Amino acid sequence: MSVDNGGATVTPDGQWTTRVTFYSPSIVRVSKYPGATAPDKKSYSVIMQPESVTLGTERKANGVTLKSSSLTASIGADGNVRFSDSKGNLLLSESASSHAPCVNKVDEGRFKVSQSYNLDSTEVIFGLGQRQSPVLNQRGQDVRMWCGNTNITIPYFTSDKGYGLYWDNAGDSRFTDIDNIASFTSEVAPSIDYYFIYRDGTQDGVIAGIRSLTGEATMFPxxxxxxxxxxxxxxxxxxxxxxxxxxxxxxxxxxxxxxxxxxxxxxxxxxxxKFVNPHYINKMGDAKWMRYLPNDEDPNAVYPDPRIKSxxxxxxxxxxxxxxxxxxxxxxxxxxxxxxxxxxxxxxxxxxxxxxxxxxxxxxxxxxxxxxxxxxxxxxxxxxxxxxxxxxxxxxxxxxxxxxxxxxxxxxxxxxxxxxxxxxxxxxxxxxxxxxxxxxxxxxVQMTRCGTFGLQHYGTFSWSGDVVSNWNVMKNQIPSGLNYVICGIPFWNTDIGGFFGWDYKNDPKSPA
CATH class of the missing domain: 3.20.20.80 (Glycosidases)
Known part of the structure; x- marks a missing residue:
């Protein structure tokens, strides 16, 4: 067990090292890795470097406690971490972690890792990105973190207790919440790595922490x-x-x-x-350019001369x-x-x-x-x-x-x-x-069909993808959008009439 200016390190016998680092009084990074030296790890979302934080420390036989002006992190001799507010009220505690060598040869030297947390039975959590789900509260969910059209999965959740937790892994991962045990699991990682954010019990405090960690939101025109x-x-x-x-x-x-x-x-x-479609460059009928005509158009059709010629x-x-x-x-x-x-x-x-x-x-x-x-x-x-x-x-x-x-x-x-x-x-x-x-x-200004934690820093927001035009899908966009923006990305959009009209036979005159 060792304590330094930025945090503390505990290495239980025969287990992985647990490293707790205060990035600011309200942001704590937890890393768990084999051996005494933390491996090199690239974060795509996190751009913040640790600040100089004044910490109160207390060593005990069963671990060490670190206190900033906003929160307390306690590391047990077993390597598990507990988080409390400045008054000592428990916010979140780790349950268990696991790690096993990757079986895929291309990922050799890395691990499949998992970290579990104890949630209160009445605790409400939000986040996990923008998914086509009718629920706002993400308790009891089982979600694969693998983005696709209409589903932007972000390994982040925030609690009604006023804290946020970001699981820093860009690969194939999973979130589960069963019997008040919430877990993140990733198929490939050099280490367990996550960030805990808590300032004053408000979501404003959590969002401020996200912006410090991943970058301020840019101003749109x-x-x-x-x-x-x-x-x-x-x-x-x-x-x-x-x-x-x-x-x-x-x-x-x-x-x-x-x-x-x-x-x-x-x-x-x-x-x-670039504009190569002959409609846009006044080249309809020109054999050199007609090869670029979109595949679904009839090259023998008669089109009027364009008003706008370039x-x-x-x-x-x-x-x-x-x-x-x-x-x-x-x-x-x-x-x-x-x-x-x-x-x-x-x-x-x-x-x-x-x-x-x-x-x-x-x-x-x-x-x-x-x-x-x-x-x-x-x-x-x-x-x-x-x-x-x-x-x-x-x-x-x-x-x-x-x-x-x-x-x-x-x-x-x-x-x-x-x-x-x-x-x-x-x-x-x-x-x-x-x-x-x-x-x-x-x-x-960029509108993108996918996204992840920190997207707000790069002039970008998401829309909910190629959703189907029906009323249940429209209803689902409300919790989808709210769970997306609570991840720290302030703007979001959706096709207000949907995109695919399959359910109504692509008939724009259908009353539905």
């Missing part, structure tokens, strides 16, 4: 809080601008237009990040009519794109089947810093054109999982060990690159 107009996609510049004209003619307030997919053309040219003209038209423009960009690329070829050269394309299927489209590896540089290099084309905001779609990413995919090695480790940070790294890369651009003061 005021137009983002207004009315946005979007549909499954606009198929031409004229269609988008005609809708904008109609809003103005009807004097309905409108702050943002959203251009969804296929402005790049066909699926093989997926996410080229993407630059479309952007200017939107701005001249007092609106902003968001555009869809994806985390995967078609084989005809320059990005695909350049990313493939450095081994930064993931060999997964993704959407659209059977087109050779592949996700990129955002954990690779060179890949993030390439992503922004091509996105600069749209940025310089004047696009105001990014809709970063499919940042789970879309993935039709096959046996063995979880063993694939990204730049930072196996897919199973990092996947849930995919959205964070993609959006962080865009945000940081845009902030470095000179000569333009536009704020970075």
């Amino acid at each position: 005021i137009w983002t809080l207004g009315h946005w107009q979007c549909r499954e996609r606009y198929k031409s510049s004229d269609e988008l601008c005609d809708v904008l004209d109609r809003y103005r003619a009807l004097e309905i307030p409108l702050d943002g237009m959203v251009q969804d997919w296929q402005y790049w053309g066909c699926d093989s040219n997926w996410n080229a990040m 993407p630059e003209e479309m952007v200017s038209y939107v701005h001249d009519n007092n609106s902003k423009l968001m555009i869809s960009i994806w985390a995967n690329f078609g084989p005809w794109t320059d990005q695909y070829r350049e990313l493939d050269k450095i081994g930064a394309l993931l060999p997964f089947e993704t959407w659209p299927r059977n087109r050779g489209v592949r996700p990129y590896d955002p954990f690779n810093p060179k890949a993030r540089d390439i992503y922004w290099k091509y996105l600069t084309n749209l940025y310089k054109m004047g696009i105001d905001a990014w809709w970063t779609d499919s940042t789970e990413p879309d993935h039709f999982e096959a046996p063995g995919d979880a063993d694939y090695m990204t730049h930072d480790g196996s897919w199973r060990s990092v996947k849930n940070a995919f959205a964070l790294m993609t959006n962080k890369g865009i945000y940081e690159h845009q902030r470095k651009m000179k000569g333009n003061n536009r704020r970075s």
Whole structure:
């Protein structure tokens, strides 16, 4: 047992070392690892470095107690930790932990780890991200932490006692709450690693701790809080601008237009990040460009000459009519794109089947810093054109999982060990690159289909994905959104009419 200025360390005989570190008077990190030296561990969400904290210490035969101005952490001789407020009222105590060597060869040297906590029988907890669940209170839940379209799972919960707990693992994990024992388990980790946050018993205090730990929320421009107009996609510049004209003619307030997919053309040219669809560049009927016509359109159909003849003209038209423009960009690329070829050269394309299927489209590896540089290099084309905001779609990413995919090695480790940070790294890369651009003061605004702890620091929020249009799904968006924002991400959005109309036979005239 040892005590230092920042915390204390206990190594029970024959067991893992427990390390408690005060990052601030209201934030405590708990690490458990084999041996005497903590392993190197990368956190995608946590950016805070430990502050100098004045601690009162008390050594006893059965452990050590550390007190800050906000909370107390006690480490038993068995390595278990208890948290109390400044008056000694128990907030949370550990139950048990476990660790076993990973069985997958690609994760050799790491462990499957678990940590359990004792919850009061009447305690209420919130969080775990945005899931398609009708419940607000997350007690009694069994949740796989593995993000997908419409489900943003975040390994964080907060209690009505006024504390928050973040399980710092970006890989395949699970949360369970059975018989008042709540547990986090991760398939791959160098150590058990989590953060406990408590200031004064209020959620304001917890959220302040999240912002200190993962970064302040960025300020969005005021137009983002207004009315946005979007549909499954606009198929031409004229269609988008005609809708904008109609809003103005009807004097309905409108702050943002959203251009969804296929402005790049066909699926093989997926996410080229430039306007190649002949509708947008006044090239309908030109054989050189008709090969890029979206796959679901008839190349022999007769189309009128466009009123808006270039993407630059479309952007200017939107701005001249007092609106902003968001555009869809994806985390995967078609084989005809320059990005695909350049990313493939450095081994930064993931060999997964993704959407659209059977087109050779592949996700990129955002954990690779060179890949993030390439992503922004091509996105600069749209940025310089004047696009105001990014809709970063499919940042789970879309993935039709096959046996063995979880063993694939990204730049930072196996897919199973990092996947849930995919959205964070993609959006962080865009945000940081845009902030470095000179000569333009536009704020970075990104709406993404996935997310994780700390997303608020990178000009990004999430929407609830491609939800189905029915009343129960709409009802579920309320607890889904509330459990998402309680994780410290202040803004959230949903398709107010849903996205897929399957339940009503895709009939927009259905009374339902």
